[in-house]
Amino acid sequence: MKFCSECGGGIALRVPKGDDRDRFVCNDCDYVHYINPRVIVGCLPVYEDKVLLCKRAIEPRHGLWTLPAGFMENGETTEEGAARETWEEARARVSHQRLYRVFDVPYISQVYMFYLCSLDDGLFGVGPESLETALYTESEVPWDQIAFPVVEETLRAYFDDRRRDEFPMAVKAIRSRRPPA
Amino acid sequence: MKFCSECGGGIALRVPKGDDRDRFVCNDCDYVHYINPRVIVGCLPVYEDKVLLCKRAIEPRHGLWTLPAGFMENGETTEEGAARETWEEARARVSHQRLYRVFDVPYISQVYMFYLCSLDDGLFGVGPESLETALYTESEVPWDQIAFPVVEETLRAYFDDRRRDEFPMAVKAIRSRRPPA
Secondary structure (H helix, E strand, O other): OOEOOOOOOEEEEEOOOOOOOOEEEEOOOOOEEOOOOEEEEEEEEEEOOEEEEEEEOOOOOOOOEEOOEEEOOOOOOHHHHHHHHHHHHHOOOEEEEEEEEEEEEHHHOEEEEEEEEEEHHHOOOOOOOEEEEEEEOOOOOOHHHEOOHHHHHHHHHHHHHHHHOOOOOEEEEOOOOOOOO | OOEOOOOOOEEEEEOOOOOOOOEEEEOOOOOEEOOOOEEEEEEEEEEOOEEEEEEEOOOOOOOOEEOOEEEOOOOOOHHHHHHHHHHHHHOOOEEEEEEEEEEEEHHHOEEEEEEEEEEHHHOOOOOOOEEEEEEEOOOOOOHHHEOOHHHHHHHHHHHHHHHHOOOOOEEEEOOOOOOOO
8 A cells, every 4th residue: 555545645654542442543644554354254055955155267276276355345244245255166055054163364454254055956957256156065075175275164064963963153263374285 | 536546547437357346456556455344343241141232422323322342344253353342442351252142234335243142251341443332231221322233233133142142143234324213
């Protein structure tokens, strides 16, 4: 951030009066530009004994598999955002959404919220951000080609929980980047 | 938003290529300035049969009672943020945090996350954003002076749950502003 979005003035990193940490503050109009964590919302759509995955058509992790998810938009709920992303990436409608996993990823200032849900009628397609989409049983999941640690952890938790037929919500923190393979 | 924070150029509200909704885009450098929902994190600290509330020293709702909560900061987890706010506003240390209520408030693009927790040693004080702080039993809570609907709903849910001795997590959407009294 180099210029004030309100007046076009120059920006300095300093502690505003009454605050206790550095913020981007305008040298001319004193406007404080807060930068906040971002929320990623997604779904784990289930149909019979299978889960719906998307092969990424975009960076990062182009060509690897993920759950439908993306940045929450203004004016929607987390549940609506998760359903919207599932439509956008996999042309799938979902129901019976319940919050299943929250991941705090503080080193990139992100919060992930995954909803466990049913894939309506088993129908899905391929949205513009996906190369392909597919329903996989546990043994069919391409475990060595999963795009993100939060996705792998959510999938493994789901298949474990299904054996117990209990699906408790959990909050987890991811403290460091995945080590290189 | 009037000026590009990257190059100082003018901003237009338009749909970027490959997107499906209006964004603030720079006319000069094409930088897309996303505006995302914000996360508010807080605690419901419990000590014996009492809950810890804070009387607000700041607007909005100056002089009304609330749970310790505030905007999540970059570089922290939701749990850490909730504990930090509880220290800042009520000089209280907490433990045994568990996610208890998520509120989507889409008309102001906010997500609230309240953690149920224990107030360590029953100790607390008054932070700079509070006029006073206090432990209240259910009948002592100043129910007609609660600052925000999400706070009242969280408190009522807690006292109901305590009668059952079960504290399930729930996600709720607040769809409209509280009607005027």
